[in-house]
Amino acid sequence: MPERSDIVQSVDLAIVVLMEVAKFADVRLSEIARNLGETKPRILRMLRTLERRALIQKTSAGGYRLGNAVLVLGTAATTQIDLVKLADPIMESLGSKVNETIQLRIRDNAESLCIAKFEPSRDLRVHTVVGRRRPLYAGSSKVLLAFLPSRLQAELIPDDLLPITKRTITNRSRLMRELDLIRRQGYCISRGEVGEQLCSVSVPVMAVGGSVVAALNVAAPAFRTQKPDLDRFVNLLGEAALRISKGLGWNG
Known part of the structure; x- marks a missing residue:
């Protein structure tokens, strides 16, 4: 510079x-x-x-x-800059555009933790719970794992990758290839890894210095999620994540 x-x-x-x-x-x-x-x-x-x-x-x-x-x-930053407070209106705006469930997740050791959500009013939707945990290696939570330093990744990936569904990645080499792809393309698409009929798209939320502090994702029933929908989700998520990231001081 x-x-x-x-x-x-x-x-x-x-x-x-x-x-x-x-x-x-x-x-x-x-x-x-x-x-x-x-x-x-x-x-x-x-x-x-x-x-x-x-x-x-x-x-x-x-x-x-x-x-x-x-x-x-x-501690002072948590008081002064509340991630959930910052993200809530952005998630609501995103949710109204896609009419699907939105989640904000953070990493807690080797798990991802849902800290905020938006659910549409439609009858058939993905239900989520604030406080629900998922292993980092499964589903859209992989976006939190993908951007970590390799040494920390190695510490957080368990020796045995236990399946949640038949589509959960349980081979370490395959998982590492998937993480590399996520890192290069900047988003994660998951189909049936944590729920047989669930499809989700996730993007990273950045903070000052370029570190990934959260993952923003759209979750939808697989039957009504086609490739044009996924492409639209990626674009809209990217815009929403950028707004949150800028609110956290990221200027990349």
């Missing part, structure tokens, strides 16, 4: 370094320097400054992860 006269470059770089640590737990000095195209001595100064203020901490293995001070910031 071009330099601006009203920006303190060292502070700007320190924030970028902090975001790198936030995206990649246990990231090493050399990896940060390579990712940012900076010298290791300069990045080390930034890391030591952030460590002094407890924004990051050095691990016994020599990597870096977020420090305790970030918890204070996170």
Whole structure:
């Protein structure tokens, strides 16, 4: 990015370094320097400054992860920026356009958790429950798994991928290929993986720094969901997710 006269470059770089640590737990000095195209001595100064203020901490293995001070910031951010409050009107607008069920899901360890929903008034619709959990490797929840660092993916994918339906992916190699496809195309389409007659489309919601903080999805009965419907869902979801992401400070 071009330099601006009203920006303190060292502070700007320190924030970028902090975001790198936030995206990649246990990231090493050399990896940060390579990712940012900076010298290791300069990045080390930034890391030591952030460590002094407890924004990051050095691990016994020599990597870096977020420090305790970030918890204070996170609590304050939760109070000041309520994801559900921000997403609710956008989800309602999206739901009225597609006339299908909308969900907002976040990652909670190796599961996705529904934190908000919209359901249309039509009789035959997909019913969902706020608080319902799904494994990350199944259905549209895969979009939350696809954008994680490979090391964290490896930790979160269980050795045994238990099937929910006969269409659930239970082969690890196939799952990794699917995650790569999701990451490249920017959305996930799931057919019958968590419900035999269920079809869903999911896209990532981004936050400051480019990290994926949630998944926004449309869920519909499979019998009335054809390819033109899926294409329309992808476009409308992308627009809605962009609005939520911008509300969270993402400017990518």
